[in-house]
Amino acid sequence: MTLDNTLTQLLGISLPIVQAPMAGGATTPALVAAASNAGALGSLAGSALSPQTIAERVSSIRALTDRPFAINLFVQPIPSPDPSEVEQAWQRLAPLHEELGITPELPRQWCQPFEEQLETVLELRPAVASFTFGILEPHQCQRLHDAGILVVGNVTHPQEAEAWQALGADAIVAQGAQAGGHRGTFIGRCEDALFDTAELVEACLDVAALPVIAAGGVMDGYGIAALLAIGAQAVQLGTAFLTTTESGICDAWKQALLEASGETQLTRAFSGRFARGLPNRAMRILEKNEASVPAYPIQNALTGALRAAAAQRGDADFLSLWAGKGVARIRPMDAEELIAVLAAELEQAGGA
Structure with missing residues (x-):
């Protein structure tokens, strides 16, 4: 070779x-x-x-x-989502925003x-x-x-x-x-x-x-x-x-990776497109309504404030902890x- x-x-x-x-x-x-x-x-x-x-x-x-x-x-492309779909998805995030003590506004843009x-x-x-x-x-x-x-x-x-x-x-x-x-x-x-x-x-x-x-x-x-x-x-x-x-x-993300057992999961919960990462509390909560999560990049933009606040607080329970199956190594x-x-x-x- x-x-x-x-x-x-x-x-x-x-x-x-x-x-x-x-x-x-x-x-x-x-x-x-x-x-x-x-x-x-x-x-x-x-x-x-x-x-x-x-x-x-x-x-x-x-x-x-x-x-x-x-x-x-x-x-x-830059999407044009149904306003009612956006509002419903935003309301589903409200309890998590409240738990983190943030009151974010709706995103001004969905993607670059x-x-x-x-x-x-x-x-x-x-x-x-x-x-x-x-x-x-x-x-x-x-x-x-x-x-x-x-x-x-x-x-x-x-x-x-x-x-x-x-x-x-x-x-x-x-x-x-x-x-x-x-x-x-x-x-x-x-x-x-x-x-x-x-x-x-x-x-x-x-x-x-x-x-x-x-x-x-x-x-x-x-x-x-x-x-x-x-x-x-x-x-x-x-x-x-x-x-x-x-x-x-x-x-917080780095520490979660270093402590990972190797368990990963595919989810649409954080972004609206399937992605593999470490399971955590936010993933479990959001997956209860995963079937109605808006497609990427809508959901990704909607969860942006949540993930940013979690990163600032060092709270891995609310981050999208993307990682592959070999993470334990x-x-x-x-x-x-x-x-x-x-x-x-x-x-x-x-x-x-």
Whole structure:
């Protein structure tokens, strides 16, 4: 097994490792730059950031590294929900707001404008732009290529891999069911796209000729080696980086990860889209009405004040504690140290 392949050459990285873009504040410029400096591909989660903030974060990243990195966006329109649905969902959150002692106002916007975010990415010209929750229009993909930006699409089902290949993407991220955070499914139901990571990699390789980046449940170099052995050209790790020194998540979230037994759960309760995380009190309360939770990004915006207040108070019972199935094996250390450990384990596993 060699670490040098078509994808690592395309990305300009020395290790077949991608630090996952994780919305929610984890991917600070320091984390992205540290991952890239260590030979992996650092990734900035831009989905929840305004175009101006994306530009500011990229400026900070470039002050810390001259290595390639990625920017990730969610492909989504700005919704126009039924006001009565919003009001009902807001009222269901009222007891939790009262318990935390906050009286928030309804959100002023549901999500950041994707088209404007994309224009910013085109201006910034990162090495890679990756996309989740949907698929680009052909002209958008072409514009990215014309700007010299590699296009990577997130898939949870072989049918989505075929769609990204038909579009002309450069690579795909195969997001297995073990992955923490939001499911990226954009064709069919999420429940029909819960493949084991290795199974999904093999299925995508059967239907598409694109390089595959495997994602989901990997916490060490031995797991990376196993996925490279079946044909993945790189492996993306998210949960493994959440407790690094450079991670921007709040202390209560980090502590919950360090104390986790390994139990995780898929839920729509916090955001309106299935996501995997640690079960807690807020999840249990909100899931009583999960069937009537508005779709993402409505519910995600509605619970924003609740999650922000919980983070400020250090109360993990009211946070969305996103984490993958391998969380019990998490290791707190500097990001560059973690990548060095992953590389050593990969070499021990026969990946060099």
